[in-house]
Every structure is written in C-alpha cells, then in structure tokens.
Amino acid sequence: MNDKKLKIINAAKKSFSHFGYKATTMDQIAKIAQVGKGTIYTYFSSKEEMLKAIIDLFVVEMRDVAESAIPRRQPFIKSFNEVLHTITKFQSEHELMIKLSQEVKEIGTPEVIAAMKSVEDEICEFIEVKIETAIERGELRKCDPKITSFLMFKMYVNLVNDWKERHEPLDKDQIAELINTYFIEGIGMKNEDY
Amino acid sequence: MNDKKLKIINAAKKSFSHFGYKATTMDQIAKIAQVGKGTIYTYFSSKEEMLKAIIDLFVVEMRDVAESAIPRRQPFIKSFNEVLHTITKFQSEHELMIKLSQEVKEIGTPEVIAAMKSVEDEICEFIEVKIETAIERGELRKCDPKITSFLMFKMYVNLVNDWKERHEPLDKDQIAELINTYFIEGIGMKNEDY
Amino acid sequence: MNDKKLKIINAAKKSFSHFGYKATTMDQIAKIAQVGKGTIYTYFSSKEEMLKAIIDLFVVEMRDVAESAIPRRQPFIKSFNEVLHTITKFQSEHELMIKLSQEVKEIGTPEVIAAMKSVEDEICEFIEVKIETAIERGELRKCDPKITSFLMFKMYVNLVNDWKERHEPLDKDQIAELINTYFIEGIGMKNEDY
Amino acid sequence: MNDKKLKIINAAKKSFSHFGYKATTMDQIAKIAQVGKGTIYTYFSSKEEMLKAIIDLFVVEMRDVAESAIPRRQPFIKSFNEVLHTITKFQSEHELMIKLSQEVKEIGTPEVIAAMKSVEDEICEFIEVKIETAIERGELRKCDPKITSFLMFKMYVNLVNDWKERHEPLDKDQIAELINTYFIEGIGMKNEDY
DNA sequence: CATGAATGAGGTTTCATTCAT
DNA sequence: AATGAATGAAACCTCATTCAT
Numbered sequence: 001m002n003d004k005k006l007k008i009i010n011a012a013k014k015s016f017s018h019f020g021y022k023a024t025t026m027d028q029i030a031k032i033a034q035v036g037k038g039t040i041y042t043y044f045s046s047k048e049e050m051l052k053a054i055i056d057l058f059v060v061e062m063r064d065v066a067e068s069a070i071p072r073r074q075p076f077i078k079s080f081n082e083v084l085h086t087i088t089k090f091q092s093e094h095e096l097m098i099k100l101s102q103e104v105k106e107i108g109t110p111e112v113i114a115a116m117k118s119v120e121d122e123i124c125e126f127i128e129v130k131i132e133t134a135i136e137r138g139e140l141r142k143c144d145p146k147i148t149s150f151l152m153f154k155m156y157v158n159l160v161n162d163w164k165e166r167h168e169p170l171d172k173d174q175i176a177e178l179i180n181t182y183f184i185e186g187i188g189m190k191n192e193d194y
Numbered sequence: 195m196n197d198k199k200l201k202i203i204n205a206a207k208k209s210f211s212h213f214g215y216k217a218t219t220m221d222q223i224a225k226i227a228q229v230g231k232g233t234i235y236t237y238f239s240s241k242e243e244m245l246k247a248i249i250d251l252f253v254v255e256m257r258d259v260a261e262s263a264i265p266r267r268q269p270f271i272k273s274f275n276e277v278l279h280t281i282t283k284f285q286s287e288h289e290l291m292i293k294l295s296q297e298v299k300e301i302g303t304p305e306v307i308a309a310m311k312s313v314e315d316e317i318c319e320f321i322e323v324k325i326e327t328a329i330e331r332g333e334l335r336k337c338d339p340k341i342t343s344f345l346m347f348k349m350y351v352n353l354v355n356d357w358k359e360r361h362e363p364l365d366k367d368q369i370a371e372l373i374n375t376y377f378i379e380g381i382g383m384k385n386e387d388y
Numbered sequence: 389m390n391d392k393k394l395k396i397i398n399a400a401k402k403s404f405s406h407f408g409y410k411a412t413t414m415d416q417i418a419k420i421a422q423v424g425k426g427t428i429y430t431y432f433s434s435k436e437e438m439l440k441a442i443i444d445l446f447v448v449e450m451r452d453v454a455e456s457a458i459p460r461r462q463p464f465i466k467s468f469n470e471v472l473h474t475i476t477k478f479q480s481e482h483e484l485m486i487k488l489s490q491e492v493k494e495i496g497t498p499e500v501i502a503a504m505k506s507v508e509d510e511i512c513e514f515i516e517v518k519i520e521t522a523i524e525r526g527e528l529r530k531c532d533p534k535i536t537s538f539l540m541f542k543m544y545v546n547l548v549n550d551w552k553e554r555h556e557p558l559d560k561d562q563i564a565e566l567i568n569t570y571f572i573e574g575i576g577m578k579n580e581d582y
Numbered sequence: 583m584n585d586k587k588l589k590i591i592n593a594a595k596k597s598f599s600h601f602g603y604k605a606t607t608m609d610q611i612a613k614i615a616q617v618g619k620g621t622i623y624t625y626f627s628s629k630e631e632m633l634k635a636i637i638d639l640f641v642v643e644m645r646d647v648a649e650s651a652i653p654r655r656q657p658f659i660k661s662f663n664e665v666l667h668t669i670t671k672f673q674s675e676h677e678l679m680i681k682l683s684q685e686v687k688e689i690g691t692p693e694v695i696a697a698m699k700s701v702e703d704e705i706c707e708f709i710e711v712k713i714e715t716a717i718e719r720g721e722l723r724k725c726d727p728k729i730t731s732f733l734m735f736k737m738y739v740n741l742v743n744d745w746k747e748r749h750e751p752l753d754k755d756q757i758a759e760l761i762n763t764y765f766i767e768g769i770g771m772k773n774e775d776y
Numbered sequence: 777c778a779t780g781a782a783t784g785a786g787g788t789t790t791c792a793t794t795c796a797t
Numbered sequence: 798a799a800t801g802a803a804t805g806a807a808a809c810c811t812c813a814t815t816c817a818t
Contacts, residue, residue, distance in 0.1 A: 004798090046792075151376060182342070
C-alpha cells in the first residue's frame with residue numbers, strides 16, 4: 001500500500017466519520033490528505049470505489065484479527081471475552097462502519113451493502129460457533145445460537161458505541177462484566193437468591 | 195393536518211427511510227406524494243425544515259403513546275411488554291428516526307439532535323423507573339437501572355429492526371419471549387439445571 | 389375603473405417603486421392591495437400586461453395634463469416653466485417610470501419599451517415645439533430644438549429626482565430658476581459682465 | 583487578473599448591461615464567456631459577489647483615471663473637456679454602473695450602493711473644484727459650484743448615454759461643443775445678439 | 777367574481793469527475 | 798504521477814400562472 005493512497009484512505013475515513021459519506025466532498029478529503037483532488041482519482045476510480053475499498057480493507061483486517069484471536073479449548077465466556085477485547089481495537093473503525101452501513105444502504109449498490117453486512121456476519125458467525133460448542137459442552141443452556149450470537153454482538157456494540165453518546169464511556173472490563181451479568185446470569189430472581 | 199401536507203410528510207418519511215436524508219431529492223418526494231415539487235414548499239420552507247417537522251411530529255406522537263401506555267401495578271415483565279408492544283406501532287418510524295439521527299448529526303442543528311435523542315431517552319427513562327420499582331419490590335436482582343434500561347431498549351430495537359434485515363422478522367410474542375429469556379433468566383447454567 | 393382594479397394598480401406602483409419590476413412578486417402586490425393573488429388575474433392577464441397598463445395609464449394622464457397645461461401666446465420661458473411645474477405633480481410617478489424604463493429595457497418586449505419611451509418623447513416633443521416657436525419669435529438663439537428639448541427635460545428630471553438622492557431636495561421655484569440660469573443665460577462671462 | 587476570470591467579468595458586464603442584473607442568468611454569462619457554468623463559481627462565490635467585484639473594480643479604475651487625468655493650469659473649459667474626454671473611455675462601463683445602481687438599490691447591500699454613488703461623487707467633486715477655481719479666476723460667473731458640477735456631469739452622461747438610445751450618437755467634439763453652448767453661453771438672447 | 781393552494785419551468789448553486797499541464 | 802481549474806448534471810428553491818372551490 002502506497003503512502004499517498006494510505007493518506008487518502010485515512011483522510012476519507014476521518015471525513016466520512018465526521019460528516020458521513022454523502023456530506024463528504026472530494027475537496028475535503030483532498031485537503032485533509034494534503035494531496036491534490038485529482039490525485040485521489042489516480043488511486044480510486046470514483047468516490048464509491050473509494051468507499052468500497054475502505055470497507056473491503058476493514059473486512060480483511062477484521063478477518064485477520066478474528067482468526068488470529070481464535071482461542072483454544074477454554075470455557076466459552078473466557079474466549080468470548082478475548083474475541084471481543086480484540087475487536088475493541090477496532091472500536092472507532094467499527095463506529096465508522098456502522099455509520100456508513102446506515103448511510104450506504106441508501107446510496108450504495110447491493111454489492112456494497114453485502115460487503116458491509118459481511119463484517120457483522122463474520123463476527124456473529126464466529127460467536128455462533130463458540131455458542132454452539134458451549135451448548136454442546138453444557139456450558140450454556142439450550143438456546144438459538146443464531147439469535148444469541150446476534151444479540152450478544154449487538155449488546156457489545158451498544159455498550160461500546162451508543163452508551164458513550166449519552167453517558168461516561170465504559171472500559172473493557174466493565175463491558176465484559178455487563179455482558180456476563182445480563183446475558184449469562186440474567187437479572188431475574190433465581191431460586192438460589194432466596 | 196392538511197391532506198396534501200400529510201401525503202408529503204408520508205412521502206418524505208418513506209423516501210428518507212429508503213434513501214436517507216441527503217440522498218432523497220425533492221423531486222422524489224414530490225413524485226411519491228403525487229404533488230408538484232413546488233407544493234412541498236407551500237408547507238415547508240426548506241428541506242431541512244421538513245426534516246425538523248417530521249422529527250418534531252415523531253417526538254410528540256412518541257410522548258403521547260408513552261404516556262397513554264403507562265400501565266398500572268403489575269409485575270415488571272408484564273408492564274414492560276405492554277409498553278414495548280405499544281412502541282411496536284412505531285416500529286417503522288422508529289427505524290427512520292434512528293437512521294436520521296445517524297445522518298442528521300452531520301447536517302442538523304444541535305436542537306434537532308437533542309430532539310432526536312430525547313425520543314430514546316424518553317423510553318429509556320420510562321423503563322428505568324419500572325426497573326427501579328421492580329428491584330424495590332424484589333422482582334429483579336440488584337443492577338444499575340440506567341444501564342439495564344438502556345440495554346433492554348436497545349435489545350428490543352435490535353430484535354425489531356436489525357434482525358429482520360438478515361433473517362425472518364420476529365413477531366411481538368417472540369420478541370417478548372426472547373427478551374425474557376436472555377435478560378431476565380440468562381443463558382448461563384444455573385444450579386437448578388443440573 | 390373598478391375599485392379593486394385601482395387598488396391593485398396602486399399596490400403594484402408602490403411595490404415596483406420600492407423593489408423594482410422583477411423583484412416585485414405577485415404575492416406582494418396581492419398583499420398590499422389586500423386582494424387574493426388570483427384576483428389580479430381577473431383584471432390583468434399577466435404581470436407584464438399589468439406593467440403595460442400602468443405605463444399606458446401614465447401616458448394618458450401625462451397627455452391630459454400636458455394638453456390642459458398648454459399655455460397661450462407667452463414668452464417661451466414662462467410657458468416652459470408652467471408645463472414643468474405641472475409635470476411636477478407627477479414627480480413620484482415619474483420617478484417610478486424612470487426606474488421602470490431602466491429595468492424594462494432589459495425585460496420587456498419591444499412594445500413595452502416603446503410605450504415607456506413614448507412618455508419622455510411626448511414631453512420632449514412638446515418642449516421641442518415650444519422651442520421652435522421661441523426661436524422663430526426671436527426669443528431664443530438658434531440651436532437644435534431636438535437636442536435642446538431633450539437636455540432641458542433631462543435637466544429637469546435630474547434636478548427633481550437625482551439631486552435629492554444626494555442633497556436637500558429643491559423646490560419648484562428653485563428648479564425653474566436653475567434651469568433658467570444655466571440654460572438660458574449660461575454661466576460663461578458675457579461682455580456686459582465687464 | 584486571470585484570463586478566464588476576465589472573460590467572465592466581461593461577459594457579466596455585457597449581459598448586465600444588456601439585460602440588467604436580475605434578468606441576467608448564470609447560463610447566459612457562461613455562454614457569453616464561453617466557459618462552463620460551474621467555472622463562474624470558481625472565481626465568484628455567488629451572483630451577488632460577482633456584482634460587487636465588478637463594481638469594486640469600476641470604482642478603482644475610475645479613481646485611477648480621475649487622478650491621472652488631473653490637468654494643469656488651463657482655462658476651465660479646456661481642462662473640463664479633458665477630464666470628460668478621459669471619462670469617455672469608460673462610457674459603456676458608466677452606462678452599466680448607472681443601470682446597476684438603479685437596480686441594485688433593490689437588491690444590494692447599503693455598502694454596494696454607497697460604493698456606486700461614490701463613483702459619481704468622485705467625478706462631481708473633481709468638477710466642483712475646477713468650477714470654484716474658474717469662478718475665482720473670473721472665468722465663470724458666480725454660481726453654486728455643487729449644483730453646477732452635478733448638472734454638468736449629468737448633462738455629459740445624458741448626451742453620451744441617453745441620447746444615443748433615441749437618435750444618432752454624438753461624438754466627443756459634438757458633446758464638448760454642446761455643453762459649452764448650453765451651459766457656458768446659454769441660449770437666451772444676449773444684448774450683443776441684437 | 778374572488779380566492780389561494782397547486783404547479784413546474786427556470787433560476788442559483790454544489791460537487792464528482794475530467795484533463796491539460 | 799500529481800495537480801487543480803474547468804465542467805455540467807443534478808440538486809434546492811422561487812414565483813408567475815392556473816383552476817377548483
């Protein structure tokens with residue numbers, strides 16, 4: 001990856017992040033990247049191609065991390081936390097992707113939408129497999145692995161991104177603790193509580 | 195509320211919903227509403243004013259429903275479901291508001307953003323009070339009511355909106371059942387399970 | 389002339405006077421005239437027709453006054469002053485016509501331009517005839533009557549309208565005196581001055 | 583000053599001159615200047631800014647010329663002619679400025695109007711000083727220098743611009759001769775004429 | 777007749793993309 | 798390869814005119 005191309009991609013991410021896709025102009029990106037506007041077209045044939053490139057890059061990075069973070073034979077909760085902690089590194093990129101996925105649904109071609117969705121699907125499927133294994137091992141009660149993984153992932157995203165828009169941000173350990181509290185234990189009264 | 199004005203608002207909602215704010219053109223709205231482009235400007239002085247009007251309308255409707263749906267002395271889970279079931283009526287509008295809140299952050303004035311956030315806050319606060327009461331009554335285990343209400347609301351939204359983008363949509367009862375399963379009971383193994 | 393029609397004409401004159409032809413909207417005219425916008429079209433088929441009607445009306449009024457003011461056998465200067473004094477009554481209308489003649493040149497059809505010009509031409513021709521007679525009678529030195537009448541009329545307009553935009557307005561007698569001073573006597577040194 | 587920018591300014595002048603400010607479209611200007619419509623916005627942020635730029639440019643040019651044309655110790659009439667002859671270079675621009683000043687009153691900001699007026703004031707004041715000197719030297723009879731300079735300037739403008747709208751245009755010498763005839767000598771009968 | 781909501785042609789402005797340097 | 802001036806399609810908005818009431 002060329003140095004100029006990288007500067008452009010980072011500038012685009014920053015501006016998409018701040019203003020969104022449609023509201024970001026090529027002029028802004030060029031100014032932030034400190035290159036001429038025309039230079040962008042040396043590396044990307046259009047604004048949309050640039051968006052796709054950013055998304056694809058994110059998917060690839062995501063996959064690498066997810067794979068490298070695959071934990072071995074461990075209780076479910078522990079490996080789940082490890083994966084999510086790793087994902088935390090991508091917190092801000094994640095945020096951007098969520099924003100773009102909202103916006104791109106409106107603009108983008110079906111391929112882009114599919115690419116966007118694949119990011120979340122990737123993670124969800126990884127969690128899904130973990131949950132299935134955990135159920136088989138008797139670490140978790142019976143439940144629909146698809147829905148469960150989907151909801152777990154969403155709760156993670158909610159805690160990392162949406163919560164901090166309203167209140168003090170939560171740190172990694174707090175988030176892991178909360179997911180465990182609500183999801184695994186439940187807050188309903190248990191027999192043992194009496 | 196005038197008939198033409200209503201047609202325009204609905205057309206705008208539909209188009210914003212599908213394409214987003216920036217990607218929706220006045221021509222599109224006019225075509226969907228089956229009115230002339232100029233007619234829109236009879237009722238709204240600009241595209242942004244139309245957006246604000248739609249948001250304000252939503253805030254008002256939301257408040258009415260929330261207030262009218264206040265259930266009386268009932269076990270927490272039941273009244274919680276009632277409120278959410280009522281909210282379900284606004285499912286699609288809700289979706290639109292979430293989308294716009296993402297996009298409007300970039301365009302809108304702070305007042306609009308505040309108004310947007312107030313919708314979710316309204317609901318979260320309502321749930322929060324319910325949870326506090328439930329904890330006092332011993333219906334729920336001790337937990338942070340703020341975080342809990344936030345996560346419950348988010349899970350509801352995730353199940354209603356995000357899930358159906360990937361899989362078969364879930365009906366009201368399924369959603370209530372799932373929230374109960376994951377949140378209240380938890381999926382971790384309990385002593386009693388053995 | 390109908391009452392409503394008169395109200396509309398006066399409203400149009402007022403607004404044209406203040407904002408000019410192009411910058412005056414039919415809405416403004418309707419609001420000032422306190423009639424519905426559609427009512428204007430009961431009396432005038434278009435904005436341009438309304439302009440023409442106002443101009444024509446002015447031409448007619450102008451002619452009436454000019455004719456009624458025709459002075460009989462008198463020294464030129466005296467009858468000239470009489471005519472101009474009469475014209476002074478139309479000062480504000482005059483002002484409007486000058487403004488419109490500037491603007492309409494750009495917008496209007498040739499017919500309108502012709503109509504506009506006819507106002508000034510009317511007056512100039514009247515003065516022209518007076519000057520010719522005065523020359524024949526030996527009241528004035530030989531000079532081109534066309535240019536002279538044109539310049540006299542212009543000087544009158546300049547003194548009535550343009551001067552007051554910069555300084556204190558001049559009254560009728562001052563204006564008559566000035567035209568006499570500059571035009572008839574001249575300010576160059578004469579033999580007799582020595 | 584850039585070549586393209588100059589072409590645009592000249593095209594705008596031509597079109598403003600012919601059709602006026604409001605009736606001139608950006609498309610027309612672009613077509614006359616043989617540039618794309620967007621190119622105009624590379625040099626001027628809006629139509630109104632373009633108008634202001636043209637006016638400012640005119641004010642500057644006017645001042646330069648007025649200053650450079652200051653004639654030395656000469657009989658009044660001669661130096662007056664020199665100044666006016668110099669101004670003749672700006673004949674068409676002048677015409678445009680007068681037209682715009684009429685129209686801009688409705689549109690423009692007070693600063694623009696002030697700038698516009700300053701052009702004429704500049705010239706009038708210059709003439710005023712000349713007249714005062716001439717009176718002191720006994721070259722002219724006693725008269726109000728302010729009114730006299732104003733009327734002389736106006737007569738010049740009338741002869742250069744307004745006359746040619748109705749009849750054959752007059753050349754420099756004819757104009758100088760006419761101003762002299764009417765203003766300095768007067769057309770009233772003098773004793774010596776008998 | 778009187779009205780003003782409805783209309784759409786036409787205006788100003790934005791911005792992704794091209795291309796000569 | 799790098800640039801940014803130039804471009805025009807397409808966006809938002811205005812307003813003279815029409816027409817159902």
